[in-house]
Amino acid sequence: MKISELSRAAGVPIPTLKYYLRERLLLPGEPTARTQAEYSDEHVRRLRLIRALAETGGLKLREIRTVLDAIDEERLSIHDLLGVAHHALGPAESEEDRSPEARLARKEVDRFLADLGWRVSRDAPGRRALARALTTLRNVGWDAEPDVFEPYARAVEQMARREVASVGESGSRTEAVQQAVVGTIVFEMALVALRRLAQEHHSALAFPKRRRR
């Protein structure tokens, strides 16, 4: 297909598309004339993946490149690749993680995860996120210990077991990889949205309405 057809099929404007080509996020098409090239379904799939990472995952171009490079690196296992995606999604380390309160929270979170029996790498960004959550609760005057997260840990452990099992089902590595990375992002967006909706539902049942919105 021509570049205009590729643009329509993937829902990506031509200037953006040319930018991805220049940045080598997208491989060039097969040249058919001096200024024309032929693109394939593989290009469409790649563009949709880039869109999912950018629009749904909120990843920056640099982070998208890291994830795409990992996908292209055939020697990486799906486990390694999930790690790359998680690191790209962050949060990255920042000044706030180095305060005494943050360091204490991090130690407590590490102990909590060890007690759960979870095998997670020392530098998993999730540890940092959890420590920040704990610190924030304490900053607003909540006398919280890491076990306040335990019901959530139990709930997501069930989810994660099912999710990881389903990744194995897809045929090719490319499909499995795409499912692992996109699934991580899309289902967490869905999870957060559903939790807020469920809160609204239960809050409607629990609290009387005093005013119409």
Next chain:
Amino acid sequence: MKISELSRAAGVPIPTLKYYLRERLLLPGEPTARTQAEYSDEHVRRLRLIRALAETGGLKLREIRTVLDAIDEERLSIHDLLGVAHHALGPAESEEDRSPEARLARKEVDRFLADLGWRVSRDAPGRRALARALTTLRNVGWDAEPDVFEPYARAVEQMARREVASVGESGSRTEAVQQAVVGTIVFEMALVALRRLAQEHHSALAFPKRRRR
């Protein structure tokens, strides 16, 4: 306390603090001299709430103001306030929600939520987020129906019931309000982090490591 003490107690630099005062996010202190004022624990609490909304919730100043105004509006019930916080957290409507695919996904999501029996307002941002998640799955070639979200809906319904019940327990309205708003943000950050950690754990069990990270 003086402004320097307030800055230390809340962990907010003085220039930021003065900015909040100018923007009326923070009420002025009690004047003690022409250029000095006395601040209270109430100021510390307020600043910590602002920090939680900004740093953990990622809210912009305009959105923080909306939430703070709602907290100060005593006539709003906790249910209404939760709605204000959810709207501030977004996602806001955008161009992508108006494509034919997005509109179809939204209709399916609305039907899915009705089938769950959840009472949620027509304009809840969660509906939009869920429709986007569905559209993204389809864009990457996943033949998904809304019921792919059902296990997640069931899991969060349990959480939300417990969360809403615990909000009622705190004494004052201010505490309940703070718990509802901060709790929504902080526990969803924790939930997402825990899900990724649980994925890493189960993926370590399921997939052989080919390479050390």
